[in-house]
Amino acid sequence: MAILDVQGVCKDFGGLRALNQVNLQVREGSVHAIIGPNGAGKSTLLNCFVGRLKPDTGSVTFNGKSLLGINPHEINQAGVARVFQTPEIFADLSLIENVKIPAFAKRDGAFRLDLWSRTDSHAEVRDHAEAVLEDVGLADKRHMHAGSLSRGDKRRLELAMCLVQDPKLLLLDEPTAGMSRADTNATIDLLQRIGERGITKIVIEHDMTVVFTLAHTISVMAQGAVIAEGEPEAIKGNPRVQEAYLGGAHL
Amino acid sequence: MSAATVDTLRRGNAAASVPAGDTASSRSDHIKFAVFAIAVLTMPVWLSPIGAGYPDLVQKFAIFGIFAIGFNILFGLTGYLSFGHAAFLGVGSYAAVWSFKLLTMNVVPAMIFGVLASGVFALLIGYVSLRRTGIYFSILTLAFAQMSYNLAYSVLTPITNGETGLQLALHDPRVLDGPAEAGLPTTTLFGMETIGYPGFYVCAVMLIVAYYVAMRITRSPFGMTLRAIKSNQNRMNYTGFNTRPYTLAAFVISGMYAGLAGSLMAVVDPLAGAERMQWTASGEVVLMTILGGTGTLLGPVLGAGIIKYFENIFSAFNDQVLGRIFDFLPEVLQNLMVTLVHPFVGEGWHLTLGVVFMLIVIFLPGGVMEGIGRISARISRSRSNRSS
Ligand SMILES: Nc1ncnc2c1ncn2[C@@H]1O[C@H](COP(=O)(O)OP(=O)(O)OP(=O)(O)O)[C@@H](O)[C@H]1O
Ligand SMILES: [Mg+2]
Numbered sequence: 001m002a003i004l005d006v007q008g009v010c011k012d013f014g015g016l017r018a019l020n021q022v023n024l025q026v027r028e029g030s031v032h033a034i035i036g037p038n039g040a041g042k043s044t045l046l047n048c049f050v051g052r053l054k055p056d057t058g059s060v061t062f063n064g065k066s067l068l069g070i071n072p073h074e075i076n077q078a079g080v081a082r083v084f085q086t087p088e089i090f091a092d093l094s095l096i097e098n099v100k101i102p103a104f105a106k107r108d109g110a111f112r113l114d115l116w117s118r119t120d121s122h123a124e125v126r127d128h129a130e131a132v133l134e135d136v137g138l139a140d141k142r143h144m145h146a147g148s149l150s151r152g153d154k155r156r157l158e159l160a161m162c163l164v165q166d167p168k169l170l171l172l173d174e175p176t177a178g179m180s181r182a183d184t185n186a187t188i189d190l191l192q193r194i195g196e197r198g199i200t201k202i203v204i205e206h207d208m209t210v211v212f213t214l215a216h217t218i219s220v221m222a223q224g225a226v227i228a229e230g231e232p233e234a235i236k237g238n239p240r241v242q243e244a245y246l247g248g249a250h251l
Numbered sequence: 252m253s254a255a256t257v258d259t260l261r262r263g264n265a266a267a268s269v270p271a272g273d274t275a276s277s278r279s280d281h282i283k284f285a286v287f288a289i290a291v292l293t294m295p296v297w298l299s300p301i302g303a304g305y306p307d308l309v310q311k312f313a314i315f316g317i318f319a320i321g322f323n324i325l326f327g328l329t330g331y332l333s334f335g336h337a338a339f340l341g342v343g344s345y346a347a348v349w350s351f352k353l354l355t356m357n358v359v360p361a362m363i364f365g366v367l368a369s370g371v372f373a374l375l376i377g378y379v380s381l382r383r384t385g386i387y388f389s390i391l392t393l394a395f396a397q398m399s400y401n402l403a404y405s406v407l408t409p410i411t412n413g414e415t416g417l418q419l420a421l422h423d424p425r426v427l428d429g430p431a432e433a434g435l436p437t438t439t440l441f442g443m444e445t446i447g448y449p450g451f452y453v454c455a456v457m458l459i460v461a462y463y464v465a466m467r468i469t470r471s472p473f474g475m476t477l478r479a480i481k482s483n484q485n486r487m488n489y490t491g492f493n494t495r496p497y498t499l500a501a502f503v504i505s506g507m508y509a510g511l512a513g514s515l516m517a518v519v520d521p522l523a524g525a526e527r528m529q530w531t532a533s534g535e536v537v538l539m540t541i542l543g544g545t546g547t548l549l550g551p552v553l554g555a556g557i558i559k560y561f562e563n564i565f566s567a568f569n570d571q572v573l574g575r576i577f578d579f580l581p582e583v584l585q586n587l588m589v590t591l592v593h594p595f596v597g598e599g600w601h602l603t604l605g606v607v608f609m610l611i612v613i614f615l616p617g618g619v620m621e622g623i624g625r626i627s628a629r630i631s632r633s634r635s636n637r638s639s
Pocket of ligand 2: 042043044085173
């Protein structure tokens with residue numbers, strides 16, 4: 001069954017057609033990779049899922065409910081979390097706070113006026129946040145400023161911020177960009193481990209090792225359209241995919 | 252100020268605000284709080300060697316300290332720079348004086364009404380202004396405050412008594428106080444007169460309460476949410492937070508702090524005028540907060556104290572005083588120095604303030620608190636060097 005169902009989505013920026021009749025069905029519990037050259041419209045598509053952009057036409061349905069016209073925080077509360085292409089973290093806060101905040105959002109909802117208890121008295125939130133930081137390998141940096149992290153670490157932190165919410169659907173926009181080979185492998189491991197928990201994932205990646213290790217299904221985008229879709233083996237041999245990537249990454 | 256400058260100021264001492272967030276233990280908070288409370292209550296003693304121990308001045312420190320602590324909840328924690336907070340100060344004063352006129356000279360209802368009235372007023376202004384962020388938010392708050400100031404002078408004269416200001420009168424009803432005695436009454440705390448030192452102690456106790464509440468807020472999940480909004484509001488939305496009610500709550504709370512400060516102004520001197528709402532007063536609390544240390548608990552109080560202290564000293568200087576200071580110089584030089592210094596004192600004291608403010612923003616963006624932090628870091632470093 002499709003947990004996310006995208007039908008006929010179009011998006012124009014001025015004269016540029018960034019998304020052109022995109023259809024996409026993401027199976028519950030699967031890892032769905034979206035690949036394609038720079039400017040293909042991959043991030044724009046994710047923006048339409050989380051309420052950053054509103055498609056000109058088409059529908060986006062998550063768990064049987066339309067995601068169009070509702071606020072980003074409501075989409076998150078419905079169970080969609082996202083790692084952005086450029087890390088979106090709380091640079092002025094410590095790592096542990098960065099992870100506690102989404103944990104509070106998950107526990108307390110979109111708004112709760114709790115101005116009298118001490119943050120560190122919420123032991124279950126703290127323990128959960130520390131466990132997730134441990135998972136992504138950042139536990140020893142938990143009192144550091146998030147802003148001082150390397151790009152790869154920021155990404156892992158952002159991943160932790162999503163994982164602590166235990167989302168139903170996790171959107172990953174280039175989760176390993178800017179990471180060393182070792183860190184990339186660690187991230188693949190981590191994503192495989194959380195795969196066992198049954199979180200549905202959409203992964204945008206340029207790193208083909210990551211794609212072919214993780215994905216159950218691959219959609220290939222070029223110039224705003226999905227030009228091919230299928231299992232990894234089928235995609236590898238598809239001539240249209242080879243063509244779209246000419247001059248870009250090699251499969 | 253450009254948007255970029257505002258941004259640098261907001262972020263001024265991000266470094267200093269992290270320990271405030273999650274590493275400070277409950278115990279060290281309570282120790283600091285106890286020291287703060289004692290220091291506030293003994294201000295008349297330890298400030299008298301520098302000539303600032305008398306009630307008129309120490310109660311000003313306390314009142315503006317409250318104003319700045321509240322302002323910092325909005326500006327320092329949440330990152331919204333309001334240029335209109337004096338409006339809430341004014342509303343608090345008017346509400347308190349009306350309480351003195353209609354109900355009783357007891358200061359407790361006056362403070363309650365001051366806080367409530369400014370809270371409601373802040374809810375209205377905040378609801379509209381918070382639809383924008385950054386410089387647009389600042390301009391909206393400035394516009395609202397100037398509107399309030401002008402209204403207080405014109406159509407609202409029946410409530411504000413226009414240019415004369417709202418004052419006590421012999422024929423005021425004061426329904427809870429019983430028959431009036433001869434002459435204008437003074438403010439009381441359940442029968443005890445609150446002029447002079449008792450007036451200061453009312454302000455001091457309220458400052459201590461205000462600090463405690465701000466401390467609780469800073470350490471609470473709500474406070475952490477506000478700091479996260481300041482750091483990255485965009486991320487907050489994708490993290491499942493509806494940020495609007497959080498920012499509105501911060502705005503209303505800081506408006507209520509301003510209202511409390513305004514009502515205390517009426518407690519120590521029961522009259523209220525529209526000039527209290529002017530933009531210069533709104534700007535002053537911005538300076539206090541930045542000078543002391545944006546985002547810290549103690550900084551705004553220090554900033555308020557420093558500005559009010561130097562205002563008191565510098566504005567009292569005139570040419571005779573200057574002449575006496577420089578009379579060790581030959582007469583020509585003496586006159587020259589007096590002429591040079593003259594624009595910076597008396598009425599011109601704001602010029603000095605402006606210069607000091609520029610120096611702080613450039614060299615010490617985290618304000619006095621950053622300075623204290625740097626000095627104590629240097630001391631502990633040299634100490635550990637010596638011991639190793
Ligand atoms: N907010 C916007 N306004 C105008 N044009 C945009 C906007 N966002 C994206 N675009 C354009 O839409 C096209 C698709 O961009 P998008 O970021 O979705 O590509 P992408 O597939 O994610 O590429 P990359 O692999 O480089 O991240 C690009 O030409 C981009 O310039
Ligand atoms: Mg992209």
